Amino acid sequence: MSTTTDVDLVDYDDAVARFDPVIGIEVHVELGTLTKMFDGAAQFFGEEPNTQITPTSLGLPGALPAVNGTAVEYAIRIGLALNCSIAQSCRFARKNYFYPDVPKNFQTSQYDEPIAYEGFVDVELEDGTVFRVEVERAHMEEDAGKNTHVGGATGRIHGAEYSLVDYNRAGVPLVEIVTKPITGAGERAPEVARAYVQTLRDMFRALGVSEARMERGNVRADVNVSLRATPQSPLGTRTETKNVNSFRSVERSVRYEISRQAAILDAGGTIVQETRHWHEDTGITTAGRVKSDAEDYRYFPEPDLVPIVPDRAWIEEIRAALPELPAARRRRLQGEWGYADAEMRDVVNAGAIELIEATVAAGASPAAARKWWMGELARTAKQQEVELAELPITPTQIGALQQLVDAGRINDKLARQVLEGVLAGEGDPEQVVVARGLEVVSDDGPLLEAIDAALAAQPDIAEKIRGGNLGPVGAIIGSVMKATRGQADAGRVRELVLERVQG
Numbered sequence: 001m002s003t004t005t006d007v008d009l010v011d012y013d014d015a016v017a018r019f020d021p022v023i024g025i026e027v028h029v030e031l032g033t034l035t036k037m038f039d040g041a042a043q044f045f046g047e048e049p050n051t052q053i054t055p056t057s058l059g060l061p062g063a064l065p066a067v068n069g070t071a072v073e074y075a076i077r078i079g080l081a082l083n084c085s086i087a088q089s090c091r092f093a094r095k096n097y098f099y100p101d102v103p104k105n106f107q108t109s110q111y112d113e114p115i116a117y118e119g120f121v122d123v124e125l126e127d128g129t130v131f132r133v134e135v136e137r138a139h140m141e142e143d144a145g146k147n148t149h150v151g152g153a154t155g156r157i158h159g160a161e162y163s164l165v166d167y168n169r170a171g172v173p174l175v176e177i178v179t180k181p182i183t184g185a186g187e188r189a190p191e192v193a194r195a196y197v198q199t200l201r202d203m204f205r206a207l208g209v210s211e212a213r214m215e216r217g218n219v220r221a222d223v224n225v226s227l228r229a230t231p232q233s234p235l236g237t238r239t240e241t242k243n244v245n246s247f248r249s250v251e252r253s254v255r256y257e258i259s260r261q262a263a264i265l266d267a268g269g270t271i272v273q274e275t276r277h278w279h280e281d282t283g284i285t286t287a288g289r290v291k292s293d294a295e296d297y298r299y300f301p302e303p304d305l306v307p308i309v310p311d312r313a314w315i316e317e318i319r320a321a322l323p324e325l326p327a328a329r330r331r332r333l334q335g336e337w338g339y340a341d342a343e344m345r346d347v348v349n350a351g352a353i354e355l356i357e358a359t360v361a362a363g364a365s366p367a368a369a370r371k372w373w374m375g376e377l378a379r380t381a382k383q384q385e386v387e388l389a390e391l392p393i394t395p396t397q398i399g400a401l402q403q404l405v406d407a408g409r410i411n412d413k414l415a416r417q418v419l420e421g422v423l424a425g426e427g428d429p430e431q432v433v434v435a436r437g438l439e440v441v442s443d444d445g446p447l448l449e450a451i452d453a454a455l456a457a458q459p460d461i462a463e464k465i466r467g468g469n470l471g472p473v474g475a476i477i478g479s480v481m482k483a484t485r486g487q488a489d490a491g492r493v494r495e496l497v498l499e500r501v502q503g
Helices: 010-019 069-081 185-207 247-266 312-320 326-337 341-349 353-361 368-383 395-406 412-423 428-437 444-457 460-465 473-485 490-502
Strands: 019-028 093-096 107-108 116-124 130-142 148-150 162-166 173-179 219-228 240-246 274-279 282-288
Touching: 010 185, 010 247, 010 473, 019 185, 069 130, 069 173, 069 185, 093 353, 093 412, 107 326, 116 185, 130 185, 148 341, 162 219, 162 395, 185 219, 185 247, 219 247, 240 247, 240 282, 247 282, 274 395, 326 341, 326 353, 326 368, 341 353, 341 444, 353 368, 353 395, 368 395, 368 412, 395 412, 395 428, 444 473
Parallel strands: 240 274
Antiparallel strands: 019 173, 019 219, 093 107, 116 130, 130 173, 148 162, 219 240, 274 282
16 A cells, blocks of 8 residues: 555644654755856846856756855855764765756766765754754755746646746755754654754854745755654654745644654555655645655766865864854853843744844843843734734834833833834834824923822822822822823822822
């Protein structure tokens, strides 16, 4: 019995209780070089189809490749950040297969001699648990072009009327990072997969090797899943879900495959080693093609390129120049900001580190920055179903808002109204304060008028205060705040009430 889609899925919790999931992840990152891996064609996203090409991009006869030195440097940066060994010597190979978006009928990649190998990366899960993922290799290669299937309902080749191919992406430099089998995650395998890909995405950005925008395909993950009876059993047959390009989809695809494979095994079937497609709209995977093994690609050394032999001194220069990586940066910022572990995890999980860091740089205290981004703004983002960074407000504006509070020009209640105005597009905090007339009333004259009116309306309260009962002062303060639309300084109002009644 082969894989099918007509079996009932096994409940996820039941599946991981009876089977041991093993995952493996291949992450491809497009390097942010100015030109392609083996030729001088520019690579900019969104250009007109087939305008960023050369004879080498198209694999025309007689066109010879030349290695992009910056791409090699970026690959070494990635390898070092992954705690890998950097090869004394490595070479390129031809990975032979036919597909319309591969103009040469082979992809120039690395096979048995990758530039980086035997590394690891520690990923932090949402509850603070740290899980180590072993990295088998990180190798250089070139990207394929892009097929567009026109007509049909799915955008895939099946049912399409015709297909178009854009070779702008053909030859864009890639680094592919391949994990060893990830074992021991158990029911948290989907979470580990998501956290690992997110950790790599953040690392790429910190290293400056890629924009790492998943929605543009700068980072793509192929997710392998297999099940076995126990952690001591041999590895099961794996499936490979191709080109998953969001953190949420990585997690969901692993959960789905675990439930699907468990259903097949329960029904007495066998898992076919195949590629599968992830469908974001329905949350399922469907079969692609039977997965090829290495021998099917007929790898052989690329005869037109000499081996890469990185100078050891150059590698150490690159190592010394590596920027602070995300995990170390988080630990440093947590210490500087004085956040508790749980508070920092909330900030990380909300994607608010950069926002808070920029807000502190704009003059707010770490506590105030966290209060705004994790409080009012987080609630607003949740209501609007957007990410925090997508809200129409900047860290500079939050810093300016807090400075108005610190200067006593507005209180927290008024600051929330100012925040609403900024989010509504009414301008910067200062402009909203002026336009809405929200500044705290600092002149004692209007405050005394409001106090006198409140005391006249509640004469018994004055007698209680004179008798030493200060509890009713709050009622007078409330009346004054209402009369001034919340623009009075409550502390100053209290002082004036006591002076008025007792003196």
